[in-house]
Amino acid sequence: MPKVLIADKMDPKAAQIFRERGVEVDEITGKTPEELIAIIGEYDGLAIRSSTKVTKAILAAATNLKVIGRAGIGVDNVDIPAASAQGVVVMNTPFGNSITTAEHAIALMFALARQLPEADASTQAGKWEKNRFMGVELTSKTLGLIGAGNIGSIVADRARGLKMKVIAFDPFLSPERALELGIEKVELDDLLARADFITLHTPLTDQTRNILSAEALAKTKKGVRIVNCARGGLIDEAALKAGLDSGHIGGAALDVFVEEPAKASPLFGTPNFVSTPHLGASTTEAQVNVAIQVAEQMADFLVAGGVTNALNMPSLSAEEAPRLKPYMALAEKLGSLVGQLTHGAIARISVHAEGAAAELNQKPIVAAVLAGFLRTQTDTVNMVNAPLLAKERGIEVREVRTEREGDYHTLLRVSVKTDAGERSVAGTLFGDSAPRVVELFGIKVEADLAGHMLYVVNEDAPGFIGRLGTLLGTAGVNIGTFHLGRRSAGGEAVLLLSIDDAVTPELLAQVRALPGVKTAMGLAF
Ligand SMILES: NC(=O)C1=CN([C@@H]2O[C@H](COP(=O)(O)OP(=O)(O)OC[C@H]3O[C@@H](n4cnc5c(N)ncnc54)[C@H](O)[C@@H]3O)[C@@H](O)[C@H]2O)C=CC1
Numbered sequence: 215m216p217k218v219l220i221a222d223k224m225d226p227k228a229a230q231i232f233r234e235r236g237v238e239v240d241e242i243t244g245k246t247p248e249e250l251i252a253i254i255g256e257y258d259g260l261a262i263r264s265s266t267k268v269t270k271a272i273l274a275a276a277t278n279l280k281v282i283g284r285a286g287i288g289v290d291n292v293d294i295p296a297a298s299a300q301g302v303v304v305m306n307t308p309f310g311n312s313i314t315t316a317e318h319a320i321a322l323m324f325a326l327a328r329q330l331p332e333a334d335a336s337t338q339a340g341k342w343e344k345n346r347f348m349g350v351e352l353t354s355k356t357l358g359l360i361g362a363g364n365i366g367s368i369v370a371d372r373a374r375g376l377k378m379k380v381i382a383f384d385p386f387l388s389p390e391r392a393l394e395l396g397i398e399k400v401e402l403d404d405l406l407a408r409a410d411f412i413t414l415h416t417p418l419t420d421q422t423r424n425i426l427s428a429e430a431l432a433k434t435k436k437g438v439r440i441v442n443c444a445r446g447g448l449i450d451e452a453a454l455k456a457g458l459d460s461g462h463i464g465g466a467a468l469d470v471f472v473e474e475p476a477k478a479s480p481l482f483g484t485p486n487f488v489s490t491p492h493l494g495a496s497t498t499e500a501q502v503n504v505a506i507q508v509a510e511q512m513a514d515f516l517v518a519g520g521v522t523n524a525l526n527m528p529s530l531s532a533e534e535a536p537r538l539k540p541y542m543a544l545a546e547k548l549g550s551l552v553g554q555l556t557h558g559a560i561a562r563i564s565v566h567a568e569g570a571a572a573e574l575n576q577k578p579i580v581a582a583v584l585a586g587f588l589r590t591q592t593d594t595v596n597m598v599n600a601p602l603l604a605k606e607r608g609i610e611v612r613e614v615r616t617e618r619e620g621d622y623h624t625l626l627r628v629s630v631k632t633d634a635g636e637r638s639v640a641g642t643l644f645g646d647s648a649p650r651v652v653e654l655f656g657i658k659v660e661a662d663l664a665g666h667m668l669y670v671v672n673e674d675a676p677g678f679i680g681r682l683g684t685l686l687g688t689a690g691v692n693i694g695t696f697h698l699g700r701r702s703a704g705g706e707a708v709l710l711l712s713i714d715d716a717v718t719p720e721l722l723a724q725v726r727a728l729p730g731v732k733t734a735m736g737l738a739f
């Protein structure tokens with residue numbers, strides 16, 4: 215039974231779903247990295263929010279880990295390249311907390327417009343400072359969105375309901391989508407010059423880090439009010455403090471900080487500064503949503519092989535998974551076969567799906583071919599890191615589909631291009647489930663690829679099979695299955711034999727010494 219660790223506080227629905235789906239679950243929150251390292255080795259899955267930082271060191275100790283599920287959107291607390299390199303799938307829940315976070319941005323906008331936190335503190339301190347707190351209306355003001363994805367779009371919708379004019383800077387926002395959202399797409403400088411309120415809704419990337427730098431803040435309208443519910447690091451905090459102190463910035467509300475947890479900040483205590491401790495996603499509704507979603511996604515993966523919302527692997531629904539499973543087995547075997555039979559640098563691997571195979575999701579099939587192929591070179595490869603490893607090794611990967619059936623109802627062909635040219639192997643599924651190789655470098659065969667195998671290429675001549683059989687019998691090698699194919703009578707022939715034990719170097723030397731043998735190799739699947 216797969217075992218999952220819930221390492222951050224999560225709605226109890228998550229644990230309930232894991233159990234219902236046959237996944238054992240431990241909830242151990244608030245651990246230090248060292249404590250997590252000590253226990254992570256026993257888990258197949260790790261469910262987190264934003265508190266747990268999944269570093270290289272934690273991954274190195276996570277020897278059984280197959281999936282990390284982030285109950286939320288941002289995955290900047292997970293070292294995704296390290297997870298991918300280790301073959302661990304990383305999933306998030308991209309929509310479950312968007313409305314909640316958008317509402318928090320709107321709440322903070324109101325808090326700034328009416329100085330609600332300061333007015334509250336003053337009133338509860340018995341001061342009744344009615345004249346001190348003069349606010350502004352949101353109606354007719356210009357809201358500048360930086361980032362108009364899921365959350366930005368919801369903020370835009372709510373702001374339009376509040377009769378604000380919404381402009382947005384987002385290089386990836388299409389004019390059609392802007393029109394649909396009823397917002398004006400602008401350049402950043404234009405937004406800075408026109409916005410009365412600015413809210414940020416982008417991930418933290420090299421392009422967005424300090425997008426509100428000292429220079430950008432200097433271009434804003436005097437009195438601008440700024441809200442960041444996305445990620446710390448989008449705003450230069452020192453420049454923000456200077457802008458608030460000088461009065462150029464009329465107010466700022468941060469839910470997120472460069473350093474979290476933010477227990478001390480020069481911004482704390484600054485007039486017109488409002489802060490919350492990364493509460494954007496903290497509503498009952500959002501937490502139930504993300505807990506259910508992350509548990510279902512992780513259970514789908516661990517129990518049925520379904521992949522949803524993965525950041526480092528192609529999607530594969532739990533419904534598709536059973537249909538794809540035999541194809542993935544075939545793809546891995548074909549990849550492994552060409553990997554074992556090919557020497558030297560590989561320039562390209564092409565995966566060609568024909569007939570029924572062409573109707574399927576090709577991404578997992580291609581990843582399985584690459585994993586099978588690369589496993590002949592490294593042990594640490596799986597479907598998650600295989601495309602990355604192939605890229606690192608300079609292998610071009612091609613995907614081809616032909617829906618028309620050829621000789622077989624369904625066929626996968628894997629071709630490798632090396633300095634010596636291009637060669638291919640092909641396989642089909644018998645009864646839609648049993649993988650069989652049906653072509654080996656242009657020679658028709660029909661073999662299951664399983665266990666230990668002896669591969670021999672020889673000149674087709676009478677008596678050869680008898681001599682080989684005698685040699686194997688004398689060497690005490692038991693033959694399980696025997697598959698034969700030839701290019702033409704008297705031409706090149708190929709033999710694939712399954713045997714009980716691994717082929718020894720001594721046996722190979724004897725086989726290679728038989729008259730007519732061109733190549734002999736031991737294979738393992
Ligand atoms: N405070 C909190 O508790 C929460 C924070 N978040 C954060 O909110 C942010 C936005 O989330 P979503 O809207 O779901 O993400 P999304 O991926 O749907 O939208 C992000 C938008 O940013 C845009 N973008 C990317 N690079 C840009 C650039 N250089 N300049 C301008 N725009 C750029 C993208 O085109 C996209 O439209 C994420 O960082 C997420 O982690 C999300 C949920 C809760």
Ligand SMILES: O=C(O)CCC(=O)C(=O)O
Nearest residue numbers: 263264285286287288495
């Ligand atoms: O889980 C949380 O409280 C933080 C949510 C968040 O930042 C996100 O989903 O990106």
